[in-house]
Amino acid sequence: EDQVTQSPEALRLQEGESSSLNCSYTVSGLRGLFWYRQDPGKGPEFLFTLYSAGEEKEKERLKATLTKKESFLHITAPKPEDSATYLCAVRVTQGGSEKLVFGKGTKLTVNP
Amino acid sequence: ETGVTQTPRHLVMGMTNKKSLKCEQHLGHNAMYWYKQSAKKPLELMFVYNFKEQTENNSVPSRFSPECPNSSHLFLHLHTLQPEDSALYLCASSQDSSLQLGEQFFGPGTRLTVL
Numbered sequence: 001e002d003q004v005t006q007s008p009e010a011l012r013l014q015e016g017e018s019s020s021l022n023c024s025y026t027v028s029g030l031r032g033l034f035w036y037r038q039d040p041g042k043g044p045e046f047l048f049t050l051y052s053a054g055e056e057k058e059k060e061r062l063k064a065t066l067t068k069k070e071s072f073l074h075i076t077a078p079k080p081e082d083s084a085t086y087l088c089a090v091r092v093t094q095g096g097s098e099k100l101v102f103g104k105g106t107k108l109t110v111n112p
Numbered sequence: 113e114t115g116v117t118q119t120p121r122h123l124v125m126g127m128t129n130k131k132s133l134k135c136e137q138h139l140g141h142n143a144m145y146w147y148k149q150s151a152k153k154p155l156e157l158m159f160v161y162n163f164k165e166q167t168e169n170n171s172v173p174s175r176f177s178p179e180c181p182n183s184s185h186l187f188l189h190l191h192t193l194q195p196e197d198s199a200l201y202l203c204a205s206s207q208d209s210s211l212q213l214g215e216q217f218f219g220p221g222t223r224l225t226v227l
Contacts, residue, residue, distance in 0.1 A: 004154070034215055043116070043202050043218030044155075087155070099168065100216065102154040 002027040002092045006103035013110050016077045021106045023088030024070040032091040033071050034100065035064050037084045044087055047073075078110045114138055116219035118203050124225045125193065133188040133222045135203030142208045144186040145216065146178060149200040161186060162208055193226045200224070 007022045025033070032051050036044035048057045050066040057064050061082065063074040073086055085107045089100040116137045125131050137144060146158040160168035161180040175197075177189040186203055200223050204216040 036218075041220070041223075043118075043204075043220050046215045046217060049215055089155075099157055099160070100155075104152065104154050 002090070002094065002101050004088055004090055004101050004103035006086075006088050006106050008106060009104070010107045011109070013075075013078055013108070015079055015110055015112050018074070018076045018078070020075070021073040021086055021108070022070060023073070023103055025088075025090050026069075027090050027092045027101070029093060030090055031093065031098065033066055034089045034091070035071070035073055036087040036089065038087055038105070039084050047086075075108070078108075080110045080112050083108055083110045116203055116205055116217055118201075118219040118222050120222060121220065122223045122225075124227065125190070126227050127193060127195075129193075130189070130191040132190065133201055133203075133224075135186040135188075135219055137184055137186075137203075137205040137217070137219075139205055139217060141205040141217075142183050143206045144180060144183070145204040145206075146186065146188050147202040147204065147218075149202055149221070155202065159188075190224075193224075195226050198224055198226045 004025045013019055032049055034049050035047040037047055038044045048064040050064055053066055053068045055066050061076050065072045085105040087102055087105045089102040092101055119134045143162045145160050148156045148158055157170050158172045159178045164180050175192050179187040200221045202221045203219040206216045
């Protein structure tokens with residue numbers, strides 16, 4: 001069964017304190033890994049897509065990396081506005097159709 | 113309007129009511145999706161439409177009935193819901209349902225409460 005596990009469930013950081021969020025997956029044939037940011041009361045906002053092991057993408061203070069078993073979202077010198085829930089999803093083929101399988105997310109709180 | 117819009121943003125209904133959720137995308141995409149997001153659970157895919165044709169029904173109870181009149185509009189008709197159906201219902205769109213041409217873009221969601 002295709003599974004996506006995110007850790008930790010929640011993370012509290014001080015402003016400027018760098019850290020990483022983890023997304024591990026067990027799928028039969030990865031066809032893309034997606035990171036989203038979700039603010040309270042809003043829909044997920046797309047951040048990155050990664051397709052192959054070794055690939056990296058950056059956006060402001062965020063950097064996503066991918067290995068054959070997991071992805072990391074590195075947050076460098078975070079600011080309070082980075083507080084949100086970060087969702088990881090993998091694209092898989094199930095029953096002949098393609099779909100996204102999501103993890104439960106990591107709730108990040110950055111204190112000033 | 114830009115992106116993906118959803119109305120209403122909040123909905124409270126009794127178990128005997130009939131209501132509909134509306135989603136509209138302004139991105140020129142061909143695929144649209146309904147997801148359910150409950151507390152402490154991952155997003156659950158409910159339905160997929162590609163070029164107005166339903167391509168996925170993820171074992172969703174019949175009290176949820178989707179409708180896609182064109183590639184820009186998606187509805188979710190609700191009737192005789194249960195309290196456990198209370199959740200955030202998210203609509204998304206992508207270039208096509210294979211996702212080969214890009215990621216999914218989400219609307220802000222409808223917060224549904226069933227009394």
